[in-house]
Amino acid sequence: MAISSILLVVLVGYFLGAISFAVIVARGQGVDIFKEGSGNPGATNVKRVLGAKWGNTVFALDALKGFIAAGWPLLVYGGDNRLAVIGLIAAILGHSFSVFLKFRGGKGVATTIGGLLALMWAVLLIGLVIWLIVFYSSKMVALASILFALSLPVSAYFIHGTQDPRFYLGLILAVLIVVRHRSNIARMFGGKENKF
Incomplete structure (x- = not known):
């Protein structure tokens, strides 16, 4: 594995994971998800606060992040599981410690599920x-x-x-x-x- 490939996979995975769909969806509904329910910016809390429609939407989008983060290295680098694993871990870390949310974030379960589907x-x-x-x-x-x-x-x-x-x-x-x-x-x- 080339260092440049590892770095690219990490950066794409992290910044993809760092996009908080829970925060985006909740704000779109006029809700600060950090101040409602459990205060966690994840699909479960969105579902608890805003209902199944929005909670399931966030879950699907978070899972898609993991699927893409693990899946694109498999396509580009000839099925290299090592790079796919690195990409998924980076996405989960981005989701859990988002640079866009002052290193706060969700628990990473939906993102994990999406990545595991690919891997x-x-x-x-x-x-x-x-x-x-x-x-x-x-x-x-x-x-x-x-x-x-x-x-x-x-x-x-x-x-x-x-x-x-x-x-x-x-x-x-x-x-x-x-x-x-x-x-x-x-x-x-x-x-x-x-x-x-």
Whole structure:
């Protein structure tokens, strides 16, 4: 991998990820998403504050960011999973720590899902099944998202093995998503986490 290729993939991924559709959509509806609901600029909070239509729109756009960030290096660089992994991680970091929002941002779940669709759909499918089971049994998006994240390296290990960069992507994503949900984890232990 050339340094110039890595740098380009990182820059495109980060700045693509840094576009906050939650903030854009909420402002379009006259809402400061940082001051409503949980205060998190992500699809779940938009759905909670503005309803399913706008929440699902933000989710789809955030997922598209991840899909593009991981997908274009696969097309341009001959299916190089390493560059695709780097692009997705950069997009998630951009989403979570956006330069446009003073390094604030969402938790990166939708962006992760879009990238995984491009990189390892079978791992994503297993994770989504786990998400659905946990969400419908607990009504907690955060708990479902955390267990979705933890399933990624386990599934990647069995499907792709430890020599594949996608296994390490699963590990990194699990850590990133769990860390981004630390306030939710604290609320869960305190019995104060929001439910749908």
